[in-house]
Amino acid sequence: MVKQLGFVLDVNRCLGCGACAKACQNRNQLAPSLVRRKIRKIEKFSKDHIEMFYLSTACNHCGNPECLRVCPSGAYAKRRDGIVLHLSEKCTGCKSCVASCPFGAPLINPQTNKASKCQLCYERLDRGMPPFCVQACLTGALRLKELKDIPDNKLLRLTAPAPSLRLTRPSVFYKPPRATKVSGFLFPK
Amino acid sequence: MKFHQSICPRNCYDTCSIISTTHKGVLISVEGNPHHEYTSGKLCPKALDDVKKVYSPQRIRYPMRQRGRYSGFWERISWDEALTLIAEKILSLKETYGSSLPLALNKYSGNFGVLHNAMEGLFTGIGATTRTVGSPCWSAGVEAQTYDFGTFFCSDPLDMAKANLIWLWGVNPAWTAVHQMPIIFDAIDGGAKVVCFDTHFSATAARAHRYVQVRPGTDGLLALGFAKVLLEENLIDSNLSSYTLGHEEFFHYLENEISLDNCSEITGVSISTIRELALEYGKTHPACIWAGFGLQRYTNGGQTLRAIDALGALAGHLGEQGGGVQYAQFQTWRFSGAIQNPAHPFNISSNTDHPSIDSLTQNQKQTDRLLNINRFSEEALSCTDPPVKILWISGRNPLSQDGNLQQWKKLINQLDLIVVNDLFHSKSSEAADLFLPITTHYEHWDLNAGYWHYWVGVNEPAILPIGESRSDIQIAWDVSSKLNELEPGSCIFPTSGDEKETLLRELGPQMLDILGLKKPEEILKAPVRANFPSTAWENRIFATPSGRYEFFSSQASNARLSPLPIFVPPLNPSIDAPLRLLTPHHYSTINSQVYASGADNSDYVLHLAPELAQRHNLAVGDRAQIWNKSGLLEVVIQPLLGISADTVIIFQEQVEANSPLNCLIGTPLTDMGQLILGAPGFALNETFVNLRKL
Numbered sequence: 001m002v003k004q005l006g007f008v009l010d011v012n013r014c015l016g017c018g019a020c021a022k023a024c025q026n027r028n029q030l031a032p033s034l035v036r037r038k039i040r041k042i043e044k045f046s047k048d049h050i051e052m053f054y055l056s057t058a059c060n061h062c063g064n065p066e067c068l069r070v071c072p073s074g075a076y077a078k079r080r081d082g083i084v085l086h087l088s089e090k091c092t093g094c095k096s097c098v099a100s101c102p103f104g105a106p107l108i109n110p111q112t113n114k115a116s117k118c119q120l121c122y123e124r125l126d127r128g129m130p131p132f133c134v135q136a137c138l139t140g141a142l143r144l145k146e147l148k149d150i151p152d153n154k155l156l157r158l159t160a161p162a163p164s165l166r167l168t169r170p171s172v173f174y175k176p177p178r179a180t181k182v183s184g185f186l187f188p189k
Numbered sequence: 190m191k192f193h194q195s196i197c198p199r200n201c202y203d204t205c206s207i208i209s210t211t212h213k214g215v216l217i218s219v220e221g222n223p224h225h226e227y228t229s230g231k232l233c234p235k236a237l238d239d240v241k242k243v244y245s246p247q248r249i250r251y252p253m254r255q256r257g258r259y260s261g262f263w264e265r266i267s268w269d270e271a272l273t274l275i276a277e278k279i280l281s282l283k284e285t286y287g288s289s290l291p292l293a294l295n296k297y298s299g300n301f302g303v304l305h306n307a308m309e310g311l312f313t314g315i316g317a318t319t320r321t322v323g324s325p326c327w328s329a330g331v332e333a334q335t336y337d338f339g340t341f342f343c344s345d346p347l348d349m350a351k352a353n354l355i356w357l358w359g360v361n362p363a364w365t366a367v368h369q370m371p372i373i374f375d376a377i378d379g380g381a382k383v384v385c386f387d388t389h390f391s392a393t394a395a396r397a398h399r400y401v402q403v404r405p406g407t408d409g410l411l412a413l414g415f416a417k418v419l420l421e422e423n424l425i426d427s428n429l430s431s432y433t434l435g436h437e438e439f440f441h442y443l444e445n446e447i448s449l450d451n452c453s454e455i456t457g458v459s460i461s462t463i464r465e466l467a468l469e470y471g472k473t474h475p476a477c478i479w480a481g482f483g484l485q486r487y488t489n490g491g492q493t494l495r496a497i498d499a500l501g502a503l504a505g506h507l508g509e510q511g512g513g514v515q516y517a518q519f520q521t522w523r524f525s526g527a528i529q530n531p532a533h534p535f536n537i538s539s540n541t542d543h544p545s546i547d548s549l550t551q552n553q554k555q556t557d558r559l560l561n562i563n564r565f566s567e568e569a570l571s572c573t574d575p576p577v578k579i580l581w582i583s584g585r586n587p588l589s590q591d592g593n594l595q596q597w598k599k600l601i602n603q604l605d606l607i608v609v610n611d612l613f614h615s616k617s618s619e620a621a622d623l624f625l626p627i628t629t630h631y632e633h634w635d636l637n638a639g640y641w642h643y644w645v646g647v648n649e650p651a652i653l654p655i656g657e658s659r660s661d662i663q664i665a666w667d668v669s670s671k672l673n674e675l676e677p678g679s680c681i682f683p684t685s686g687d688e689k690e691t692l693l694r695e696l697g698p699q700m701l702d703i704l705g706l707k708k709p710e711e712i713l714k715a716p717v718r719a720n721f722p723s724t725a726w727e728n729r730i731f732a733t734p735s736g737r738y739e740f741f742s743s744q745a746s747n748a749r750l751s752p753l754p755i756f757v758p759p760l761n762p763s764i765d766a767p768l769r770l771l772t773p774h775h776y777s778t779i780n781s782q783v784y785a786s787g788a789d790n791s792d793y794v795l796h797l798a799p800e801l802a803q804r805h806n807l808a809v810g811d812r813a814q815i816w817n818k819s820g821l822l823e824v825v826i827q828p829l830l831g832i833s834a835d836t837v838i839i840f841q842e843q844v845e846a847n848s849p850l851n852c853l854i855g856t857p858l859t860d861m862g863q864l865i866l867g868a869p870g871f872a873l874n875e876t877f878v879n880l881r882k883l
Contacts, residue, residue: 012374012377012396013370013371013396015364015367015370015392015396017234017363017364017367018234018776019231019232019233019367022234022237026218026237026238026241027218043830045830050400050830050831052830135220136231136232136237137231138231138232138233138368139367139370139374140371180385180390180394180395180396180398180399180400181398181399181400182399182400182401183401183402183462
């Protein structure tokens with residue numbers, strides 16, 4: 001049976017602390033410009049509520065990966081567990097994937113001039129260990145799950161609000177954020 | 190691959206147990222210890238950069254001498270040259286003044302490992318010297334809780350998971366105590382409600398159900414307002430008379446002196462919100478308050494903590510599993526003190542009621558000259574007989590963190606020798622003559638206790654010292670050795686030793702009892718949790734003179750403070766400096782200790798209310814100046830949610846700015862701290878500035 005592993009982020013547990021991104025950077029020994037995981041802060045206000053949460057994002061290991069579709073040299077593969085792998089030995093550094101990924105996941109490694117992206121720590125997964133980012137998460141907000149097991153109504157696709165972005169079927173889901181009730185001060189206009 | 194037990198030694202709630210991995214003598218990774226119930230296998234982003242920090246190219250690897258202070262002309266010298274220079278200077282000053290008092294040590298919490306107290310031991314070994322007393326951090330709160338509870342103690346932080354209501358008051362664990370957040374989330378998953386009280390909408394507030402903005406320095410009044418509602422609504426614990434002292438007097442104070450109108454006006458919290466929250470707090474059990482350190486960094490800080498304690502007591506939340514008023518503890522710090530007392534290594538008063546992280550305040554020799562750490566430069570300058578001539582700065586960066594920099598400049602001019610031992614250059618080393626490179630906790634033995642959780646453990650060296658760096662205790666042995674070589678008998682601190690043996694001697698009978706160990710060596714296996722009950726004051730038997738919770742404290746009265754918790758207003762801004770400046774911790778640093786390889790920003794970021802920004806015609810990214818009579822700082826503007834328009838905030842980030850943030854800071858002191866820590870604390874949040882667009 002074909003699986004699809006994906007990241008599920010409980011934004012109500014995410015502190016935006018960046019331990020996931022730092023663990024990815026340090027443990028994969030990435031050059032400073034190769035940022036595979038980023039933290040985005042989202043703020044929304046209503047009359048008496050603030051919704052402030054963080055999105056920890058990396059390669060979405062799409063169900064329908066654009067990088068794989070556009071790569072002229074076959075340097076991308078999708079494993080049976082859903083991981084989208086970049087095969088460095090086949091990569092010519094043509095940057096087609098860099099230009100086409102709607103999420104900006106592949107980046108050019110300045111040392112090799114080839115593309116580079118999150119491989120979901122597949123070598124660790126194959127040994128039964130979690131990816132570095134998930135292992136580092138202090139609150140259990142970031143998890144790796146078999147997506148087919150999760151009921152659809154529990155999840156949001158905040159990462160791909162525009163319909164065109166959903167075409168690639170990113171394998172990343174977020175639990176809906178809970179707003180904080182506030183009182184006693186004015187909001188910016 | 191080899192695995193080693195490490196402990197993060199920074200001044201932080203979490204004091205994490207770390208498993209460090211080495212390969213062929215090289216540190217390759219650090220991870221949280223999964224068998225430590227608080228660290229729980231995870232590390233904060235600061236510690237995740239430890240490998241980079243250990244091998245950082247910026248790290249100082251050799252003893253250095255600066256040709257001309259502030260010149261930046263540093264030259265490498267040998268350890269023997271450095272030690273000779275220090276020892277000769279000490280001996281010649283002793284000769285000149287007939288006293289060792291010209292020798293001053295300024296040390297605090299750069300590394301909280303017990304072996305770092307060797308610096309105090311060295312100074313004691315030399316004779317009567319000039320020392321710091323007190324703490325720049327938590328003094329007022331420590332003393333307040335001692336008046337109320339009799340000693341300074343909190344529940345095991347895991348106890349918070351059992352709460353049905355959690356009030357996070359002036360604390361931002363999402364940035365400064367990340368390991369507490371999963372415990373709070375577990376409580377939420379179990380149905381608990383979380384309310385966050387702060388001066389601004391923090392990362393913690395964003396994860397709470399409710400955020401209440403409190404005007405800075407008025408939290409004590411808000412607590413008294415809540416208490417008044419509890420009294421009016423008869424939501425007070427019916428058993429108060431069995432375990433508290435002076436509740437009638439406190440009721441009388443609430444009835445006569447506290448009005449909700451006034452409370453609402455001053456705190457900025459509406460009466461309906463005060464009522465609603467008070468009712469919820471009075472009716473929900475268990476309910477826990479976590480009071481942060483920032484709350485007490487005001488001239489009324491001790492009273493604020495006492496008022497919050499009293500609120501918890503009134504509602505019957507003290508001693509309740511998952512309840513209480515939590516601040517911190519130092520009951521797990523009852524080390525023998527053998528290191529800092531070289532003259533009497535086996536004669537330590539281990540039954541003291543107030544063991545202290547600030548080892549100086551315990552077992553302090555009467556003859557030492559004690560200066561308040563928060564007014565060090567002023568008090569050192571006022572010492573004339575004899576003057577201070579040598580300053581040794583260890584585990585501190587006062588030129589980046591202390592107030593009153595003008596006085597510091599004067600003091601520096603008066604000094605013959607300034608020695609700094611550190612990992613990296615700092616604002617303080619810019620003024621130093623000698624820089625001694627020290628080891629990180631991955632390169633030496635140590636013994637560490639938490640001041641929030643109950644764990645104590647050993648830190649093993651994972652790698653050999655980098656470059657020629659030496660541990661603080663090795664440096665102390667070496668200085669003693671050089672002193673004795675030049676003048677036999679001039680220092681009674683040991684001239685050599687074994688780090689592991691020395692740390693084991695710190696576990697005296699009392700510590701072994703607390704840790705449930707038969708022999709000190711047993712702690713080498715793994716960190717140990719002190720065998721205290723998980724819930725502080727669970728039997729409602731307190732350590733006060735009366736054995737009760739004391740609303741009315743004679744000890745406070747004896748210290749010329751109000752016996753009851755009362756509201757004393759914080760300082761008011763002036764026309765010249767109308768905005769209160771707060772400088773809380775940033776998630777990426779602990780004070781001036783930084784972890785990343787370089788600064789992200791070239792300027793401090795000033796956070797302010799959108800309406801205040803509008804008033805000054807300031808938009809995001811605009812440049813502005815803030816100033817007061819102490820100094821002037823250029824900043825970049827960033828609006829912030831949930832902050833009042835009379836307050837501005839600069840988080841203590843790593844910044845490549847020309848002037849340090851503390852150029853704006855004076856030395857206001859807190860109302861409490863003298864009795865327990867020997868000096869009042871630092872009322873850092875009583876800093877005021879003016880603002881103009883550039």
